[in-house]
Amino acid sequence: MEFTKMHGLGNDFIVWFGHQELPSDASELAVRLCDRHFGVGADGLVYILPSEKADFRMRIINSDGSEAEQCGNAIRCAAKYVYDRKHISRERITIETLGAGVQQVELTVEDELVRLVKVDMGEPILEGSKIPTTLDLDRVIHEPIEAGGSGFRFTAVSMGNPHCVIYVENAPGFELEAWGPKLESHPLFPNKTNVEFATVRSRNHIEMRVWERGAGPTLACGTGACATLVASVLNGYSDRRAMVSLKGGDLDIEWNEDDNHVYMTGPAEIVYDGRL
Secondary structure (H helix, E strand, C coil): CEEEEEEECCEEEEEEECCCCCCCCHHHHHHHHCCCCCCCCCCEEEEEECCCCCCEEEEEEECCCCEECCCHHHHHHHHHHHHHCCCCCCCEEEEEECCCEEEEEEEEEECCEEEEEEEECCCCECCHHHCCCCCCCCCCCCEEEEECCEEEEEEEEECCCEEEEEECCCHHHCCHHHHHHHHHCCCCCCCCCEEEEEEEEECCEEEEEEEECCCEEECCCHHHHHHHHHHHHHCCCCCCEEEEEECCEEEEEEECCCCCCEEEEECCEEEEEEEC
């Protein structure tokens, strides 16, 4: 099987193109191949498939074998792949996702290669039961949560997948491995959750670190950056457009007031091609 290794700000994937459907052993493959010592090494598998609703369809299998509804870094990788490998020649394309439906993608191309990808990530879901959380609230903002004997305040947002955003004094130095697993599987989140620890540096700059559901600590999370910007606006901490700095680099995130959609702009890179 031929594959392509890609990453979006260090959030890395094994990308496959050419399957008609998700293979029945995709979960088993993810666990085996994403292992960084005995496999290829990645945060997940990305399958680019045919779609009846869009130009392409994307399915993401996390490194633990679970399926992600959506992934902002993966969709940028998928978009770059199909253009750079000449499966499509348009600079505006659509990609179908499991949790967020069909998403509009705009490519910035230089020298026949994609340099930046802007994705319409759709409207954020803010109602507690739809994120989902167990809280029956219209908006879950600055709510208390306890884990491991300590208390935090969190804001919940779904970008097609669930997120728990917690503000801390120093996100880059926060003990991600200590608190991420406890919060990911907290009873407040029936489908588990991604966890973002954020520090607002200014009205248009936020630092964030992420514990991804099903993958653990990663260098970047596109949907997490979007959720963090939305949460920051809801809490009154930031403007509607800000740079979100992750360990792997920066994303430009905007929550547009006119259409209520969140727009994410950032790079994606091809690392190498391989054969299994």
